[in-house]
Amino acid sequence: MTVLELIEAGARQLEAAGVAYGHGTTNAFDEAAWLVLWRLGLPLDDLDSVSNKPVAQADSGLVATLFEARIATRKPAAYLTREAWLQGVPFYVDERAIVPRSFIAELLAEGGIDAWLGDHTRRVLDLCTGNGSLAVLAALAYPDVRVDAADLSPDALEVARINVARHGLQERITLLASDGLCAVRGPYDLILCNPPYVNAQSMATLPAEYRAEPAMALAGGADGMDFIRQLLRDAPPCMSEDAVLVLEIGNERANFEAAFPALPVFWLDTSAGEDQVLLVERATLTQALARDRPPV
């Protein structure tokens, strides 16, 4: 069998088993390609150059075992390969942290928030850092900033520590255990946050692949806004005068707007559309609080 034939057979197997995607791939072929190429030790980003390569029987056996594990455990591929890629940057991941897939990564890599940044942007907070991927990408995108990366989960922080070291960023990224903003040391010029925001109804019907991730990384209460309500209340004192907060909310725009009807925000364009990530300026948050119409 060739590499391509193995991938096509694997994709048919994944489809027949009804596995769920969304942790780095969106379809059976891409997921199968990832698993096959990784297992064979081939480059993940250049299928064309290896697609006709014959695969030895023993290697086909190793691939078959990996597909069996993907189907039997329903774990996202990244938990089996121990690696996830965001914007071309590799990250270690295991079951202690959610598989990184934030759309904020695109904004960092493509300059989507640069209009709000400038010489004043010195201190960045990645709140809810998980495996530390956004903190690393922010440090790579903005070489002059220092980044604090905070999470409530000691397990996630251990994974983040591995990634900070992997990218040699120990001097510029500080990991902090913090419940929301309780233990961080502002003021920050930029806060990035991909918080737990999945509403209770959606949590109840999540595919097994998502249930393989830490529940505290996903569950945001009845309307998904539990963490975000507290964050918007607490954020202004942690922000410098021109600071902005970039917040991912997934598919919860309707719940966000119901919870904060009077809060003007900028919706940022990502490959997922214009309603998954928003930006709010400190002045806007402060005014909303001062008007006695807090955004909560």
Ligand SMILES: C[S@@+](CC[C@H](N)C(=O)[O-])C[C@H]1O[C@@H](n2cnc3c(N)ncnc32)[C@H](O)[C@@H]1O
């Ligand atoms: C959706 S994940 C995002 C992880 C990472 N930023 C990413 O994009 O892959 C949410 C993270 O928030 C953390 N978390 C949940 N509740 C928290 C809290 N009260 N304070 C700080 N972090 C919290 C979880 O441990 C998890 O790592």
